[in-house]
Amino acid sequence: MGExxxxxxxxxxxxxxIYSIIAxxxxxxxxxxxxxxxxxxxxxxxxxxxxxSLQGTGMPMIAVFIVSVILVAxxxxxxxxxxxxxxxxxxxxxxxxxxxxxxxxxxxLALLIWGTxxxxxxAFSEGGSIIxxxxxxxxxxxxxFALVAVxxxxxxxxxxxxxxxKAVKASVYNQTGARLQGINLNTxxxxxxxxxxGLGAAAGVSIGPITMVTYDMGFMLGVKGFVAAxxxxxxxxxxxxxxxxxLGILESFSSGLISSGxxxxxxxxxxxxxxxxxxxxIIGAIRERKI
Amino acid sequence: MLxxxxxxxxxxxxxxxxxxxxxxxxxxxxAVLGANGAGKSTLLGTVAGLYKPTxxxxxFKGKPITGQKPEQVVRQGIxxxxxxxxxxxxxxxLDNLMLGAFHRYRKNKPVLMNDIQEILELFPALKGRxxxxxxxxxxxxxxxxxxxxxxxxxxxxxxxxxxxxGLAPLVVREIMSILVKLKxxxxxxxxxxxxxxxxxxxxxxxxxxxxxxxxxxxxSVDIIADSSIQEAYxxxxx
Numbered sequence: 001m002g003e004x005x006x007x008x009x010x011x012x013x014x015x016x017x018i019y020s021i022i023a024x025x026x027x028x029x030x031x032x033x034x035x036x037x038x039x040x041x042x043x044x045x046x047x048x049x050x051x052x053s054l055q056g057t058g059m060p061m062i063a064v065f066i067v068s069v070i071l072v073a074x075x076x077x078x079x080x081x082x083x084x085x086x087x088x089x090x091x092x093x094x095x096x097x098x099x100x101x102x103x104x105x106x107x108x109l110a111l112l113i114w115g116t117x118x119x120x121x122x123a124f125s126e127g128g129s130i131i132x133x134x135x136x137x138x139x140x141x142x143x144x145f146a147l148v149a150v151x152x153x154x155x156x157x158x159x160x161x162x163x164x165x166k167a168v169k170a171s172v173y174n175q176t177g178a179r180l181q182g183i184n185l186n187t188x189x190x191x192x193x194x195x196x197x198g199l200g201a202a203a204g205v206s207i208g209p210i211t212m213v214t215y216d217m218g219f220m221l222g223v224k225g226f227v228a229a230x231x232x233x234x235x236x237x238x239x240x241x242x243x244x245x246x247l248g249i250l251e252s253f254s255s256g257l258i259s260s261g262x263x264x265x266x267x268x269x270x271x272x273x274x275x276x277x278x279x280x281x282i283i284g285a286i287r288e289r290k291i
Numbered sequence: 292m293l294x295x296x297x298x299x300x301x302x303x304x305x306x307x308x309x310x311x312x313x314x315x316x317x318x319x320x321x322a323v324l325g326a327n328g329a330g331k332s333t334l335l336g337t338v339a340g341l342y343k344p345t346x347x348x349x350x351f352k353g354k355p356i357t358g359q360k361p362e363q364v365v366r367q368g369i370x371x372x373x374x375x376x377x378x379x380x381x382x383x384x385l386d387n388l389m390l391g392a393f394h395r396y397r398k399n400k401p402v403l404m405n406d407i408q409e410i411l412e413l414f415p416a417l418k419g420r421x422x423x424x425x426x427x428x429x430x431x432x433x434x435x436x437x438x439x440x441x442x443x444x445x446x447x448x449x450x451x452x453x454x455x456x457g458l459a460p461l462v463v464r465e466i467m468s469i470l471v472k473l474k475x476x477x478x479x480x481x482x483x484x485x486x487x488x489x490x491x492x493x494x495x496x497x498x499x500x501x502x503x504x505x506x507x508x509x510x511s512v513d514i515i516a517d518s519s520i521q522e523a524y525x526x527x528x529x
Binding site: 163166167169170173174176177178179180181182183184 | 361362370371380381391393396440441
């Protein structure tokens with residue numbers, strides 16, 4: 001029984017880390033631009049699908065990872081210039097609807113290019129599962145944990161210790177003040193989408209070996225990322241990570257101990273609960289700290 | 292140095308500034324006085340690029356800057372210290388000052404710490420508070436920080452929107468004396484104030500605004516002497 005619980009915990013942590021990364025990109029874009037990017041899940045999928053194609057050419061996995069991240073980062077920037085930038089000054093609701101449109105278009109594009117097949121990606125490192133306390137830990141999970149750690153460190157380092165990070169932070173806190181110092185908010189929005197694309201792709205390539213990849217998995221990933229971000233209060237980086245891991249563990253335990261059909265329902269129930277009772281997020285204590 | 296011709300600005304359907312023309316000479320301190328809603332803040336905001344004019348021209352150092360965005364205007368050498376200060380309250384005092392030099396950061400990085408030292412000499416009250424959160428400062432210090440941040444862009448023209456608002460008389464006096472010091476270093480200053488008395492003490496010339504236009508202008512000595520202006524516009528019956 002103990003081993004089974006540990007196994008579920010490992011699965012939950014892996015799932016949770018995936019949700020965390022997606023939530024992190026959502027929160028960062030939201031903090032910086034005020035836009036909730038509902039196409040974030042699509043960035044993840046396109047990243048993974050690109051990796052499938054690149055890997056088919058015989059490229060080593062590390063190169064596949066880098067190229068895919070760069071390509072989707074460019075895609076993110078391109079889409080920002082073509083849509084968000086054109087609509088600058090529009091209401092946040094319009095922006096939200098634009099990102100829904102982007103999400104549907106990208107999914108359609110993925111369907112045209114990669115079809116409805118289910119693809120798989122090879123793991124980053126060779127070798128079988130590591131046995132810890134009687135439960136199996138997939139080495140790919142460790143890569144995913146590492147990705148979360150690197151992303152978090154990178155975000156904290158960037159926002160806390162670099163001049164450009166502080167400029168971005170300043171524009172989050174006070175747009176008028178930032179513009180008067182010469183900070184161009186359009187450039188910052190552009191960079192946010194570039195980062196969202198790159199990070200999304202990194203998540204996609206990392207989870208591919210575990211989850212399999214289909215053109216339409218982005219929607220559900222986006223929703224899970226959103227639930228994780230909402231648990232953390234939508235503008236809190238730390239909260240998004242905790243929210244993601246919490247969600248992953250809950251899903252894993254409820255599907256393992258009760259019924260696997262509950263997996264997706266659980267996140268919807270949490271989302272409804274959070275939005276109805278704690279719209280400012282469950283993690284209240286660290287709520288004040290944006291980015 | 293700054294010339295404005297027939298400026299018109301709307302906030303929605305309301306005309307905030309109508310057919311306003313003015314000229315600011317290099318090195319002078321111009322005070323813009325007037326009641327609430329006279330259009331003083333809109334005037335500064337429009338020069339700084341926060342509002343788009345519907346008519347007229349703004350010429351700075353011989354170049355038109357009409358309709359430019361704030362991030363472009365600040366690069367021309369105009370800095371606005373806005374009415375609500377708009378400091379980055381969750382960032383440190385030092386970061387606020389650094390970000391004031393945002394547009395020249397890449398080129399001037401090595402000298403920025405010297406520039407910050409100069410600002411701290413000008414506002415000694417900020418010394419020792421460099422790593423404090425800007426939001427934790429008192430109102431007076433926040434105002435000094437806002438002015439210091441505005442100076443970090445090395446402006447030729449500094450515009451201040453009601454720097455005395457909500458501050459104790461002693462602090463107001465300190466800020467005004469700093470403005471006089473700044474003027475001596477060659478910075479041209481436009482000071483929007485409701486605190487008529489303090490502003491008149493330091494100003495070289497004065498504009499009185501009402502309903503989006505200029506009703507009186509002249510040097511400060513004449514304006515102070517004109518009792519009709521005092522009574523009608525400056526609210527100080529003698």
